[in-house]
Amino acid sequence: MPVSAQGLAYEWYGDDGLPPLVLASGLGGLGGYWEPNLGALSQDYRVLTYDQRGCGGSTSDANPTVAAMAADLAALLDELALDEAPGLVGHALGGMIGLQLAMDRPELVLRVMMVNGWASLDPHTARCFDTRLALLRDSGPAAYLRATPLFLYPPAWVSAHDAALLTEETEARAYLPAAAVIEARVHAARLFDPGAYRLGAVATPVMCLASEDDALVPAHCSEALTKLLPHATLASFASGGHAVNVTRPDDFNARVQDWLR
Secondary structure, eight states: OOBOTTSOBEEEESOTTSOEEEEEOOTTOOGGGGHHHHHHHTTTSEEEEEOOTTSTTSOSOOOSSHHHHHHHHHHHHHHHTOSSOOEEEEETHHHHHHHHHHHHOGGGOSEEEEESOOSSOOHHHHHHHHHHHHHHHHHOHHHHHHHHHHHHSOHHHHHHTHHHHHHHHHHHTTTOOOHHHHHHHHHHHHHOOOHHHHHHTOOSOEEEEEETTOSSSOTHHHHHHHHHOTTEEEEEESSOOTTHHHHSHHHHHHHHHHHHO
16 A cells, blocks of 8 residues: 555555545544445545554554544645545544544535534443443453444344454454554544534535444434534434444445435
8 A cells, every 4th residue: 555645554446537535434544444335436436545543554653633633634635636626435533534624624625424423422422432442451452352343233233244253353453553542543533522613614515424223323413413514414324333334335335426426
């Protein structure tokens, strides 16, 4: 993977000349999170994925705020000097990075889709973060990874994909960010709260996409966010869990393509 001047590893998918599309992952921070979606989306778009600071092939330090994460992405887009502003699809924390980019550098993003994101931390999500960090601190990375599917996927999907999840869990130990990086990223997500005034000034079109059965970020967070943004629309899946792009890739890809058109 190429690495930017700021130390971010990134990758392009799709032919030159196609409209650009940025995919920003959530807490895990890896561009590879979007593997179930790349084949379909890269047919019509030149898709950019990247490893966020402290994750995967990117530089090892961590950003303390979502604003700093958005500044990293802005620097990458500036360096790439695209001919046109891309659309951006962000999952959870990645969606907040996209929204922050729309607030700070609106000329760099055409539109933003926030998948299971929020305007301010919900108490339920805070409890989930507390639980995940307690596992990481007290039981170690293996226990943290073992529990991760419980927060990302519906129970029936976990049951049906247990063997694949066990393989993924073993492989993930090799590229799991350092515990200090995970803590810093959770802390940044907790602090994200732009407030009604800044959100009310966002001119970029935003779609807030929620999963009604999300066990990590309740769907009402997307509903609340939509009400604060002047050019936002709300859409939802009845099922699919927090990582709906993984559990329902065909439906998710179709929704993204319809939105981009």
